[in-house]
Amino acid sequence: MKKHTGFVTSAVIMLCILWLAEISAAAQAAQRRIAGKPDLNGIWQVLNSASWNIQDHNGELGVPPALGVVEGNEIPYRPEAVAKKQENYGKRATADPTEANCYLPGVPRITYMPFPFKITHTPNNIAISYEFNHTLRPIPLDGSPHPETPEENWMGISRGRWEGDTLVVDVRNFNDQTWFDHAGNYHSEQLRVTERYTLMDPDHIMYEATIEDPKVFTRPWKMSMPLYRRKDPNARLLEYECTYYLQEKIYKDAPFFR
Amino acid sequence: MTSKLFRVTITVVLVITAVSLISASAYAQARAANATANTLARTPDGQPKIADGVWNRRGVGGLDQGALEAPDHRPENPLDPTPANPLSVSTRADGLNNVDRGFLEQFSEKLGAGGDDDRPAPRGERRLMGIAEPGRILPWKPDANAARQAFLLKTNPAQGLKYVEMDARCMQPGLFFGNGPFQFLQTEGQVTILSEYQHFTRHIYLDGRPHLPKDIKMFMGDSIGRWEGNTLVVDTTNFNGITAYSREIPYLTDALRTTERFTLTNANTIDYEVTIDDPNQFTRPWKVTGQYTKADDLPELLEYACWEGSITLRNILGEPPRK
Numbered sequence: 001m002k003k004h005t006g007f008v009t010s011a012v013i014m015l016c017i018l019w020l021a022e023i024s025a026a027a028q029a030a031q032r033r034i035a036g037k038p039d040l041n042g043i044w045q046v047l048n049s050a051s052w053n054i055q056d057h058n059g060e061l062g063v064p065p066a067l068g069v070v071e072g073n074e075i076p077y078r079p080e081a082v083a084k085k086q087e088n089y090g091k092r093a094t095a096d097p098t099e100a101n102c103y104l105p106g107v108p109r110i111t112y113m114p115f116p117f118k119i120t121h122t123p124n125n126i127a128i129s130y131e132f133n134h135t136l137r138p139i140p141l142d143g144s145p146h147p148e149t150p151e152e153n154w155m156g157i158s159r160g161r162w163e164g165d166t167l168v169v170d171v172r173n174f175n176d177q178t179w180f181d182h183a184g185n186y187h188s189e190q191l192r193v194t195e196r197y198t199l200m201d202p203d204h205i206m207y208e209a210t211i212e213d214p215k216v217f218t219r220p221w222k223m224s225m226p227l228y229r230r231k232d233p234n235a236r237l238l239e240y241e242c243t244y245y246l247q248e249k250i251y252k253d254a255p256f257f258r
Numbered sequence: 259m260t261s262k263l264f265r266v267t268i269t270v271v272l273v274i275t276a277v278s279l280i281s282a283s284a285y286a287q288a289r290a291a292n293a294t295a296n297t298l299a300r301t302p303d304g305q306p307k308i309a310d311g312v313w314n315r316r317g318v319g320g321l322d323q324g325a326l327e328a329p330d331h332r333p334e335n336p337l338d339p340t341p342a343n344p345l346s347v348s349t350r351a352d353g354l355n356n357v358d359r360g361f362l363e364q365f366s367e368k369l370g371a372g373g374d375d376d377r378p379a380p381r382g383e384r385r386l387m388g389i390a391e392p393g394r395i396l397p398w399k400p401d402a403n404a405a406r407q408a409f410l411l412k413t414n415p416a417q418g419l420k421y422v423e424m425d426a427r428c429m430q431p432g433l434f435f436g437n438g439p440f441q442f443l444q445t446e447g448q449v450t451i452l453s454e455y456q457h458f459t460r461h462i463y464l465d466g467r468p469h470l471p472k473d474i475k476m477f478m479g480d481s482i483g484r485w486e487g488n489t490l491v492v493d494t495t496n497f498n499g500i501t502a503y504s505r506e507i508p509y510l511t512d513a514l515r516t517t518e519r520f521t522l523t524n525a526n527t528i529d530y531e532v533t534i535d536d537p538n539q540f541t542r543p544w545k546v547t548g549q550y551t552k553a554d555d556l557p558e559l560l561e562y563a564c565w566e567g568s569i570t571l572r573n574i575l576g577e578p579p580r581k
Contacts, residue, residue, distance in 0.1 A: 097566075103567075104563060122310075122443050122444065127441070127450065134458050157561075239430070239476045250578045
């Protein structure tokens, strides 16, 4: 009996040591910091089908089913704005700016395109490079204001700041051309997106995007989803050149007027 | 007792001596490294620091060197060798056009140390840019040069999609188009170059990893780098065979391998050199020199949306039939 107790005790102690070692390794990894802030460098990707539909949806041919990423699953369209969403949905096969036309997807859709993206994080800058159509978002962290420009941008203009350990990116200066998903959810040029990137552990970021657009929605609303670190030992950002593939398809038999 | 105390004292003294010797030698080494580093700052992982902010490039490629803005630009016939057609690729042995040549010579005259204004450059600091081959004659394989000229004859008007310039198609340009603005970001074991033009990113890995498998082909290739003193040396393979060097050299093949040397000469200047090795087209590698300089008047990279709403292809190739 005494012998058994000794064995059990030492086994428990060994397990405790292993467990402690593991959490300390994890803590150490989590503690990788850049200028005092969590190190976000790496290749990340969502595991959802929000790019097809950010709300609850059933499967369709080529569309994986999913529960939505919108908080409460409700998008607070103004009454007069609903019709356009429905119209978009009806013509989505040809009118989706991203899926059908390979245009820059806007924010936050670029985040949940089913492609990896790479965060490059230095003390003064963050840049996010996306595999989808080599989209690039430079995000200055220098505290400079958004430029006073009437120019409208597909990807908006981003400014980053830290709130504690959360990277907050304020994105403005959008055009009204992008959709939030293939289901036709849309916005106007009054869109303003506030993204929050919070490193939960070394391999997961909680991503939140708050959407404000008083022209289209009655109140701000929010999406959230985890970003997963690509752990494949050979994980790399390659090239998904949507525009090139589309041109090769459309203009295969060109020229058309001779 | 005394002897024990003595032993302890000796040990302590020895340890202190050893530690100070080691740190003195580390200090000397660090000092020597600093001297070679020419007082450049370092990143936490020891790379020479490329300054934050926005950079421009000169000397490389053809399209963005002003040729398109030349007053007598007549692109109708790429073989027309008259001086009024600066884009002629016609009969010259090197296949390069006269504007290219004139422009590069003008460049070398005007260029000072890190400035491109009209003031004469200080003597001894001029840097000849562009194709660094004697007479700018490229070592073409005759068949490849003939194929190139035949290709160019089909480019205007374009006799099909493959004859439309990648710039007009809004594609990532490879390494030779687009002279900025750029940003350099350095993270542990990596240098990342961001480009406003065509919003491309170059990911240069410094960790000694091998190149991607040969069947992976990319517009921007696969870049592996290393620092040699203040020079970032970048070896790039896995090109897709459809990006150009310039309008006159409308494609480099997928056998292309480039070796770039980014030499930090001071906080605001990077001397650039690239060796272009395309054994399918040239009998030997050839070299181009250029320069990156800080652009302090540009605060940030803006959006370069090219394909979005573009009607260029429709204008060149006609309206695609509706399905």
